[in-house]
Amino acid sequence: MVTAEGFGRLPEAEHGAQLRKAVIAATVGTTIEWYDFFIYGTAAGLVFGKLFFPNEDPLTATLAAFGTYFVGFVGRPIGAAIFGHYGDRIGRKATLIATLMCMGLATFAIALVPTYDSIGIWGAVILTILRVIQGIGVGGEWGGSVLISMEWARGHGNRGLVASWPQFGVPAGLFLSNLVILAFSAWAGDNFLSWGWRIPFLLSIILVGVGLWVRLGILETPVFQKLMSERKIEKAPIAEVIRRQPREILLSALLRMAEQAPFYIFTAFVFAYATRTLNMSRDFVLTAVLCASVLSFVTIPLSGHISDRIGRRKMYLIGAAVTGLFGFLYFGMIDTAYPSAVFIAIVLSLIPHDMMYGPQAALIAEAFTPRLRYSGASLGYQLASIIAGGPAPLIATALFAAYQSGYAIAIYIAACAVVSLISAALMPDYTGQDISAEYDGTQ
DSSP, X not given: OBOTTSOBOOOHHHHHHHHHHHHHHHHXXXXXXXXXXXXXXXXXXXXXXXXHOTTSOHHHHHHHHHHHHHHHHHHHHXXXXXXXXHHHHTOHHHHHHHHHHHHHHHHHHHTTOOOHHHHTXXXXXXXXXXXXXXXXXXXXXXXXXXXXXXXXXXXXXXXXXXXXXXXXXXXXXHHHHHHHHHHHHHHHGGGGTTTTTHHXXXXXXXXXXXXXXXXXXXOOOHHHHHHHHTTOOOSSHHHHHHHHOHHHHHHHHHTTHXXXXXXXXXXXXXXXXXXXXXXXXXXXXXXXXXXXXXXXXXXXXXXXXHHHHHOXXXXXXXXXXXXXXXHHHHHHHHTTOOHHHHHHHHHHTHHHHHHHHHHHHHHHHXXXXXXXXXXXXXXXXXXXXXXXXXXXXXXXXXHHHHHOOHHHHHHHHHHHHHHHHHHHHHSOOOTTSOOSSOOOSOO
């Protein structure tokens, strides 16, 4: 039996235990999936251009490597549509297990892809296909992870904090991926290019096993149980959410411009930029990004918590404005080529991002009515991959090639911030309101 507010009539202690399990399962799962996604980005910046496009000049090879990186972002809206459909049809839990398997197996297979020296251009083709599958998996992951946490939250005053914990999986995955690559870079030495880079991808299969064990132990969310008991399961949720809430889908994608595009500049493009343009060591950049991800362990949940106090939209607007300004400081420090300045710039780079990413999960998910929430939130969130995260390293590389200055990239970041400021200002804000009942997203 489920109450009118959408929460099962579990004893307080048992409900609290289920909430903790749900948050842990969501956070562990997203950490694993983002580990898989990020090791590809790091490898693209460090080795894929040399291994799969060896006949090209360094700039062209980098662009080609980031091209394969981009197709993963194309796969993310596809994954959002596929898994969003099933997340609203059969439940959050079962869908999350499927996304984890999809992502993990594709990542493991990347470790086995032959390079150009073995099978020519077919190596890049196989790599691209597996990257698309990666994108499909992570495209379905985010929505389910956020909902499995947020829909277990009792009351309305802490959803921002609860929903921010799956977001915590991003810096945790970034930390883990960079730590593993740093470790095997040091261990393999000169052999990192030949076989050392493959080991972090192989290790993914172990992490998938851990993630499955954790996720199999959680219950379905009370909100989805309520939908089932009231027979409100939508037959075609993707089509319905596009018909009913297109504005929220579009705004969800656009408000992510200032969050997602700079993030992949700061965590993927920076490897190619710092190692090839500034002639800094691979391990130096890995260590700096590693430190940045550790700082995010605090700033993401803190920003989610603050959004419970001042409102999601207000917190997001502050983060977007800070990001637009920070791009100029970032490249001003990076372009000095002083190791200390570069290190500090990289370490601080994710703080403005986290000011948006902490409240973002609740801001987007709350905007969609419960029976369409997995589909709508996933689709809006992942559409940003095509316009923001995916092309960002390519655009940054092209801008630097054209202007030979990081300030051109900073202007691009500022333009993204303007788009996000406008979109976030127009986004409905349901901070502190009941989100278990049906609504159309307008205010």
